[in-house]
Amino acid sequence: MTLRSQLAKTVGKSSQWFLTNFTKGGSSLPGKLALKIDPHILDTLAKDYEVIVVTGTNGKTLTTALTVNVLKQEFDHVLTNPTGANMAQGIVSTFLSAKGNKNSKKFAVLEIDEASLSKVTEYIKPKLFLFTNIFRDQMDRYGEIYTTYKLIVDGAAKAPEATILANGDLPIFNSVETVNPREYYGFNHQEDSEMMAHYNTDGVLCPNCQHILHYKMITYSNLGKYYCANCDFKRPELDYQLTALGDMTNTSAAFTIDGEDYNIEVGGLYNVYNALSAAAIGEHYGVSADKIRKGLAYDEKVFGRQEVIEVDGKRCTLVLVKNPVGLNQVIDMIDLAPRPFSLVSLLNANYADGIDISWIWDGNHEAFADMAIPKVITGGDRRKDMSLRLTVAGIEDSIMTEAASFQEVIEEIKSAPTDDVFILATYTAVLQLRKELANQGYIKGGM
Incomplete structure (x- = not known):
């Protein structure tokens, strides 16, 4: 660690201690101060961590929380940014707050805004990217879905050896070649039948020939088992799959992933996708089904x-x-x-x-x-x-x-x-x- 890095870390941690003990806190200020002293402080703070980045339009916060819960069942030291501070200064503040055994395997599960990903990966090199989905969102800030997807693909490309674990049911995540290796998760819980997405649905054009995609199963919006009737574009093979959907209420859901039964204490099909992605990360890191089950069952509601x-x-x-x-x-x-x-x-x-x-x-x-x-x-x-x-x-x-x-x-x-x-x-x-x-x-x- 350089003298500049050490000074930045000391100033950041000191300001964090002061804010925690004498004010209502402040998630980003210590990071701003540390970055001011050493713009490359993230390199130093994150070098001993297995960094997992969660990004996408919807589901980042709950997916991050569930992933942390799952990994904590297996690993002693799992760091995250629970306040939603997902810009560079917030990520620095997260690492400044770290405590734990220096000899144990350390994870950092970071929720990162789509537009911020490239800025963060300038300084840290994640080992795994989790892509939740890309939907039309804040047109004044992100533009169309293809612009947003380019933002996160370009951000991931700065860590080319990291695996992208993407929602295989979303056509855009299979629309371009990436320098990163890819794995996919998705739904395989119904018999095939012929259908089309609702007419008011984004992202249903084949990226190869621009024909409207067909589906053999749709979960919601443009998510499902898609294929192009005009060329060979289709959903990729799934590495992690939900094979059965059980009882679902407004406060809970039951489902089967890769032959194992799970439950979450939050309602909605969209949250089953979040649970599936967290379980896929658990499987990726060799966490047992029993421990994944305990992690998903965690019943602390996430902010909002x-x-x-x-x-x-x-x-x-x-x-x-x-x-x-x-x-x-x-x-x-x-x-x-x-x-x-x-x-x-x-x-x-x-x-x-x-x-x-x-x-x-x-x-x-x-x-x-x-x-x-x-x-x-x-x-x-x-x-x-x-x-x-x-x-x-x-x-x-x-x-x-x-x-x-x-x-x-x-x-x-x-x-x-x-x-x-x-x-x-x-x-x-x-x-x-x-x-x-x-x-x-x-x-x-x-x-």
Whole structure:
């Protein structure tokens, strides 16, 4: 370690200790300070770690959490960035917080934003990349899905010996050759039958001949057992596969992966994909089925991912939404819930949410009109846009209330006619709501 690296590490760790003990913390500042002193500090901090990177549009946070839980069943030292600080300075702060036996095998499971991957892989060389999915998301920031995929492929190429473990059910992950070796996970739980994706679906053109792809099985959106009827493009062979899907509720799911039965304590088909990817990483590193089972069964809800918060007797389930595919999967999950329940929809359009809110018109809000929901509350900076969208979807004005502030949102929740409330919110709206819930004593901390 150079003198500059040692100084950067010392300053970073000292500032981290101060922030932890005398303030509410701060996930990125120690990393900013360390990088200022030594722009290559990540090289030093990460050199003894087996680094696994989780990236993609949806599912990064829960997949990262499940992967950490699975690996912890086998390995003593597993580091991660649980605060969501996935820019370079946040990654540095994560490594600065590391403790553990220097002689044991050390893992770092890092959630990294798609646009940040190339910046991070300038300094650290992961051994494994997990690609969850690529869906249309924040058009003002990422552009089309092909642009986003190029970002993560180029980022992975800076660590060419690292394996890409990708969702084999997504055509874009098989659309270009990569310098990295690839493995695939996916679903093989149904008999083949001929079908096409819904007409309002992105990413269904064959990358070779531009014909519309056909499917022998679809899970949701453009995920499934795809093939081109005009050329030889088709889904690759799966290295890790889900072969049976059992009981699924809005709070749990049962399934079989590579002959082993598993459960997760979170609902929705999209979360089964997250569990499948975490199990695939476990198998990749030789973790036994029993230990994978224990890791997936971990029942601590992740920030904003079906997080349950009690508000004066109301059981509020908070779910982050940010794009049409993710929203539709959340709606399908909610439809599995016992009736009755009230609905809260919070829409912001800040940079972290995506300034372009046109995506709300591609989400299947019409499904809510068939759920006999007795009360709907809209909030956030763009609450009027959300109210209009729900009105067009068929929600009656008589059951819908616009809340001008997050304090008012909470007051409306307290007066809801149901004990169960589902809260759908964009990223900054989640932060603002949780901050107000913390101010009122319903949760600890606003993050």
